Amino acid sequence: MATDTVVVQHAAVDGGCCRKGPGYATPLEAMAGPRESLIYVTCIYTGTGTEKPDYLATIDVDPSSPTYSKVIHRLPMPNIGDELHHSGWNACSSCHGDPSAARRFLVLPSLVSGRIYAVDTQKEPRAPTLHKIVDPKDIIAKTGLAYPHTAHCLASGDIMVSCLGDKDGKAEGNGFLLLDSDFNVKGRWEKPGHSPLFGYDFWYQPRHKTMISTSWGAPAAFTKGFDLQHVSDGLYGRHLHVYSWPDGELKQTLDLGNTGLLPLEIRFLHNPSRDTGFVGCALTSNMVRFFKNPDGSWSHELSISVKPLKVQNWILPEMPGLITDFLISLDDRFLYLANWLHGDIRQYNIEDPTNPRLTGQVWVGGLAQKGSTVVVEADDGSTYQVDIPKVQGNQLRGGPQMIQLSLDGKRLYVTNSLFSTWDRQFYPELVQKGGHMLQIDVNNEKGGLAINQKFFVDFGTEPDGPSLAHEMRYPGGDCTSDIWI
Numbered sequence: 001m002a003t004d005t006v007v008v009q010h011a012a013v014d015g016g017c018c019r020k021g022p023g024y025a026t027p028l029e030a031m032a033g034p035r036e037s038l039i040y041v042t043c044i045y046t047g048t049g050t051e052k053p054d055y056l057a058t059i060d061v062d063p064s065s066p067t068y069s070k071v072i073h074r075l076p077m078p079n080i081g082d083e084l085h086h087s088g089w090n091a092c093s094s095c096h097g098d099p100s101a102a103r104r105f106l107v108l109p110s111l112v113s114g115r116i117y118a119v120d121t122q123k124e125p126r127a128p129t130l131h132k133i134v135d136p137k138d139i140i141a142k143t144g145l146a147y148p149h150t151a152h153c154l155a156s157g158d159i160m161v162s163c164l165g166d167k168d169g170k171a172e173g174n175g176f177l178l179l180d181s182d183f184n185v186k187g188r189w190e191k192p193g194h195s196p197l198f199g200y201d202f203w204y205q206p207r208h209k210t211m212i213s214t215s216w217g218a219p220a221a222f223t224k225g226f227d228l229q230h231v232s233d234g235l236y237g238r239h240l241h242v243y244s245w246p247d248g249e250l251k252q253t254l255d256l257g258n259t260g261l262l263p264l265e266i267r268f269l270h271n272p273s274r275d276t277g278f279v280g281c282a283l284t285s286n287m288v289r290f291f292k293n294p295d296g297s298w299s300h301e302l303s304i305s306v307k308p309l310k311v312q313n314w315i316l317p318e319m320p321g322l323i324t325d326f327l328i329s330l331d332d333r334f335l336y337l338a339n340w341l342h343g344d345i346r347q348y349n350i351e352d353p354t355n356p357r358l359t360g361q362v363w364v365g366g367l368a369q370k371g372s373t374v375v376v377e378a379d380d381g382s383t384y385q386v387d388i389p390k391v392q393g394n395q396l397r398g399g400p401q402m403i404q405l406s407l408d409g410k411r412l413y414v415t416n417s418l419f420s421t422w423d424r425q426f427y428p429e430l431v432q433k434g435g436h437m438l439q440i441d442v443n444n445e446k447g448g449l450a451i452n453q454k455f456f457v458d459f460g461t462e463p464d465g466p467s468l469a470h471e472m473r474y475p476g477g478d479c480t481s482d483i484w485i
Contacts, residue, residue, distance in 0.1 A: 022103035023093025023477050027270035027330040027484060033407045036474045037062040038125055040106060041437065042084040043459060044468040047420025048431050052464045053077045054084040056108065056119060058126055059457055069455045073127045077117060082110035083420060087471045088151030090181065093482040095155055105131055106473060109148035109161055112223065114139060116148055116161065118183050125475050132183045140167050142185045145177050147219045150201045155485050157181040160189055162213060164199040169220030174199035190243065194250040198237030204245050205268045206485045208275050208292060211243040214263040225425045236262055240279060240290060242298050254300050259284050265325055269332045272484040276353050278303060280337060285321035287337065289353060304348065304356050306339055310377040311368065319367065324418055325402050329409040330479050334444060338400040340418055341426065342366050343386060345400050345440060347449055359447025363388055364414060364438055365399040391438060392456045398430040404472040405479050412440040417468035434459040434466025
């Protein structure tokens with residue numbers, strides 16, 4: 001019965017009798033869409049010591065289902081050593097006006113191996129199947145690109161993937177890969193000579209004819225683990241790259257300075273008419289707001305700062321929050337961010353984007369939780385550790401990393417793996433015992449966050465051993481993959 005429900009929802013969302021393309025006409029229409037019943041999660045064995053392929057897990061998130069909060073299917077990739085990471089769709093709300101388009105294929109770039117997998121979710125949403133593999137040799141031969149990261153569908157039917165370097169892991173070779181609707185390599189998106197300094201995430205806002213991309217670092221550096229010296233050596237980024245859309249001309253490079261180190265995830269507001277958005281700067285743990293000036297150029301300002309914690313028994317005397325993911329609700333009212341090292345998730349009201357207000361906070365892990373060797377120094381000189389509640393009797397591991405919000409904005413799903421090498425460095429227990437997935441109940445009227453004790457997915461008990469869990473996607477789309485034009 002649950003399968004039938006999903007298929008019906010899928011048809012309603014992605015065309016069927018409606019004669020519309022995938023997704024929704026507007027972000028507010030999406031908020032009224034059906035409640036999620038499945039979620040796809042990239043699960044990783046690469047870098048854990050378990051010689052098994054990474055896989056895509058299907059999780060039942062329907063509270064009325066007998067398999068609620070369980071892994072109901074696993075699709076292993078045919079290779080070992082991929083490091084599945086982020087995921088995107090072949091089509092989304094940007095193609096809503098095209099009745100021939102369908103949100104059918106989940107795109108899985110492998111950050112380490114360079115393979116890109118296309119997974120068919122339409123035939124059987126509860127048990128997706130592998131459709132096609134884009135060979136990294138083909139990508140390198142035609143574009144010179146490697147280390148694929150973020151995939152976004154375009155209104156043209158093409159798929160665009162940010163790539164973080166060349167085959168040798170140098171950032172100078174990074175840029176944007178274009179695949180056609182059959183996953184053939186078309187070439188680079190950006191004009192020759194218009195590649196960014198570093199690559200990572202990107203978001204486009206067609207009504208403003210603009211795409212902005214962010215900067216992680218050189219793959220040769222970050223794949224070996226985090227070394228602060230590499231920041232001083234210029235192997236990590238601090239810039240936003242402003243492109244003309246859709247023609248790929250680099251118009252402006254914004255230097256975020258020492259308050260904007262490692263700008264990772266980027267989101268425009270969902271309303272396609274709005275000319276502002278945010279970027280999460282991981283190392284300095286700041287949210288930076290970018291915005292369009294009257295003359296058509298772009299500027300930025302510091303928006304939210306997460307104060308570092310003074311700590312004992314850690315590698316540095318001060319610990320940054322390390323904002324590794326954030327998202328914006330579909331009505332553009334709330335921003336949610338995850339502090340991977342501190343262990344908290346925050347909710348901010350951004351109805352006035354120039355003045356974010358903290359409205360909710362919940363602790364779900366972190367390096368300074370009770371039982372850890374790390375202690376925090378308070379301003380008065382006393383020390384403390386954070387008391388993290390157990391969920392269904394389980395001690396929470398690691399810190400909040402990837403987050404995904406339900407369409408209606410009332411449920412926030414959380415995984416805890418960043419990248420296997422960094423997991424092993426900062427949270428070795430995560431690699432040994434596996435990741436997990438939580439659900440946070442959200443008050444999206446007045447604000448507030450609370451752990452849902454009825455939901456817990458333990459990837460430490462997987463059949464092939466503990467795995468790490470990263471990106472999450474619903475079959476019907478979400479607020480981090482859908483873009484409106």
